[in-house]
Amino acid sequence: MSTLTACxxxxxxxxLPPLPAHGAAxxxxxxxxxxxxxxxxxERSLALVLASLILFCIAISFPFLAMKTGGLEQQTTLITGVWLLYTQGMKGLATVVLLTCILFPLFQMAGLLYVLLPLYFKCRAPFAMRAFRVIQHLQPWSMMEVFMLGILVSLVKLAELAVVTPGISLWAFALLIFTTAAQTALLDTHQVWEALEVPDGST
Ligand SMILES: [Zn+2]
Known part of the structure; x- marks a missing residue:
């Protein structure tokens, strides 16, 4: 089956005819x-999506940072960090962090799992094409690396004022950036569209 592609x-x-592995048109x-x-x-994208989801669960469940100053130690998780921003009057910033670092990446990973897992078993999830289109629109709004950069800058600044201990969540979050970047690089969207466009019953 050939597909129509615009330059x-x-x-x-x-x-375009179906391409062989590593082929180019x-x-x-x-x-x-x-x-x-x-x-x-x-297969490779699916493995990385699963790894990313596990890392994401660790990143939001465990402490992100622990700060010790004057005998007082405070631990914060990603969710409590967002809530602290909200309660301190920075509602806009809290919403941006919640959307770009938690909700959009989560929707994207869950959506990819929903689309790719059935394709791996040679079938198709209901509304998979619509879901894949939404995932592709969401991708630019997933900004975990920007958040990570902000955290690193604030860590350097805070180090002068308090003893800052990175938590397990921070490491999971850092790894998550690499697994999502690798998954984006490995995903062949053309191949996914081709698999999704195969009429029912012919797979
Ligand atoms: Zn051309």
Whole structure:
């Protein structure tokens, strides 16, 4: 089955045949790369999504930071951190952190699991195409690495005022950034769309 693909450079519509593993297709008019297939993309992405979900559970369940100053020790988790921002009057910031660091990444990981797991077993989840489209729209709004950068900057500044101990959640969060980045790089969206577009009964 061939699919119709538009060239990003010159807008030429081309019928693409199914590509072999590591194969690439180029535009016949301008020579730009149209798609490059990635071997075992669905299996590898699925494994990384599962790893990311486990790391995410650790990241939101365990203490993120422990601060010790003047004999007083305070532990905070990701959720209590957001709640503290909210109660201290920074409602906008609390909402942004909640959405971009907790809810959007969680929706994205759960959505990918919902779409990829049935594809791994050669079937298709209901509304999978719609879910995959939403996941792709959500991707730019997942900003865990920006949050991590902010945490690192504040850690350096706070180190002068108090003894700051990173918790297990901070390490899980740092690993999570790598697993999600690897998953995004490995996911062959063209292959997923192709698998989702196969008519019912022919898989
Ligand atoms: Zn072209």
């Amino acid at each position: 990003h450079e010159c807008d030429l519509l081309t019928h 180029y535009c016949p008019r301008c020579g730009s790369l149209l798609v490059r297939s990635k071997a075992n993309s669905i």
